[in-house]
Amino acid sequence: xxxxxxxxxxxxxxxxxxxxxxxxxxxxxxxxxxxxxxxxxxxxxxxxxxxxxxxxxxxxxxxxxxxxxxxxxxxxxxxxxxxxxxxxxxxxxxxxxxxxxxxxxxxxxxxxxxxxxxxxxxxxxxxxxxxxxxxxxxxxxxxxxxxxxxxxxxxxxxxxxxxxxxxxxxxxxxxxxxxxxxxxxxxxxxxxxxxxxxxxxxxxxxxxxxxxxxxxxxxxxxxxxxxxxxxxxxxxxxxxxxxxxxxxxxxxxxxxxxxxxxxxxxxxxxxxxxxxxxxxxxxxxxxxxxxxxxxxxxxxxxxxxxxxxxxxxxxxxxxxxxxxxxxxxxxxxxxxxxxxxxxxxxxxxxxxxxxxxxxxxxxxxxxxxxxxxxxxxxxxxxxxxxxxxxxxxxxxxxxxxxxxxxxxxxxxxxxxxx
Numbered sequence: 001x002x003x004x005x006x007x008x009x010x011x012x013x014x015x016x017x018x019x020x021x022x023x024x025x026x027x028x029x030x031x032x033x034x035x036x037x038x039x040x041x042x043x044x045x046x047x048x049x050x051x052x053x054x055x056x057x058x059x060x061x062x063x064x065x066x067x068x069x070x071x072x073x074x075x076x077x078x079x080x081x082x083x084x085x086x087x088x089x090x091x092x093x094x095x096x097x098x099x100x101x102x103x104x105x106x107x108x109x110x111x112x113x114x115x116x117x118x119x120x121x122x123x124x125x126x127x128x129x130x131x132x133x134x135x136x137x138x139x140x141x142x143x144x145x146x147x148x149x150x151x152x153x154x155x156x157x158x159x160x161x162x163x164x165x166x167x168x169x170x171x172x173x174x175x176x177x178x179x180x181x182x183x184x185x186x187x188x189x190x191x192x193x194x195x196x197x198x199x200x201x202x203x204x205x206x207x208x209x210x211x212x213x214x215x216x217x218x219x220x221x222x223x224x225x226x227x228x229x230x231x232x233x234x235x236x237x238x239x240x241x242x243x244x245x246x247x248x249x250x251x252x253x254x255x256x257x258x259x260x261x262x263x264x265x266x267x268x269x270x271x272x273x274x275x276x277x278x279x280x281x282x283x284x285x286x287x288x289x290x291x292x293x294x295x296x297x298x299x300x301x302x303x304x305x306x307x308x309x310x311x312x313x314x315x316x317x318x319x320x321x322x323x324x325x326x327x328x329x330x331x332x333x334x335x336x337x338x339x340x341x342x343x344x345x346x347x348x349x350x351x352x353x354x355x356x357x358x359x360x361x362x363x364x365x366x367x368x369x370x371x372x373x374x375x376x377x378x379x380x381x382x383x384x385x386x387x388x389x390x391x392x393x394x395x396x397x398x399x400x401x402x403x404x405x406x407x408x409x410x411x412x413x414x415x416x417x418x
Contacts, residue, residue, distance in 0.1 A: 305362025
């Protein structure tokens with residue numbers, strides 16, 4: 001690494017593995033340097049490809065606002081960078097393509113991208129820089145953003161800053177942190193701030209940047225514990241949550257779950273005494289189990305509809321049957337007349353239709369399945385689906401047949417085609 005890179009404010013090193021069907025697992029090493037006050041960063045991203053991987057052409061998507069400084073791919077016979085429209089982000093990105101001759105197959109290879117950029121609003125405030133799933137800071141293998149990776153994360157920051165990730169630091173000393181975990185490739189997370197406030201229970205911690213802790217944060221922790229207990233006794237009984245982190249960066253953008261036992265909730269006015277906010281919290285925590293479906297096709301209903309209905313099950317179990325009923329009725333009204341879930345192509349419709357089908361119609365189908373089976377058999381089904389980490393509708397139907405019989409499988413298939 002050259003001296004100009006070393007001089008920047010934050011250095012992060014990451015080791016990760018791509019889990020790709022039919023291929024060996026490559027290793028990724030990332031060095032990210034950030035100037036927290038200006039939100040600018042430089043990143044060196046190295047992808048190691050093991051000899052067992054027979055891929056000849058490899059591509060990465062990179063945000064078009066980032067300046068690509070260097071592509072290094074020893075042994076490659078072609079490298080090129082082209083603008084490509086990417087429908088998932090509804091934007092034109094930089095596609096970095098590398099091709100290897102057949103003589104290089106069966107040998108270890110490495111691709112390294114070096115680029116610079118600046119975090120865009122709303123992924124930072126004056127108090128925090130958020131590098132996470134919605135920050136656009138990493139190159140991504142097209143249509144595999146949410147493939148699971150195992151990673152090691154080492155961060156070096158100015159002494160006046162602290163760094164938090166989704167796992168506790170394995171090693172921490174002045175200006176240096178080291179983390180390790182497993183999560184989706186796009187979800188590698190590092191929050192950089194001068195100071196973090198924290199609340200914790202034995203299993204859950206709330207980490208807040210840019211503001212003092214207040215009563216809503218204490219209530220958030222209490223509710224998160226109650227949600228965890230409910231899920232661990234029901235849908236998550238085969239793989240319960242033992243630890244979980246809730247990040248509150250205060251950037252006022254959105255909320256999203258992370259596979260690595262965490263969620264990011266950015267709203268500064270978030271208050272679980274409001275039913276909608278409580279549903280958001282329960283939804284995002286449930287993504288701990290509901291995150292295995294591909295986001296680019298109809299299998300995304302296994303993520304979003306299951307998370308939505310899980311949140312409704314929690315508020316119903318906590319005694320708020322009114323919110324359960326009114327919210328489900330609103331979803332049913334929205335889903336009326338929407339295309340079938342099975343075979344749905346999100347890229348052929350406006351974004352609003354995606355939500356009507358994947359979130360709303362999927363939730364209504366699950367509520368109908370719940371009514372058909374009864375609560376105890378339905379919870380047993382959810383636990384089996386979560387335990388098997390089901391990621392396709394075909395696999396779901398197989399579990400349904402195993403747990404609830406061929407008749408229920410046929411019924412569900414008809415509902416998904418309707």
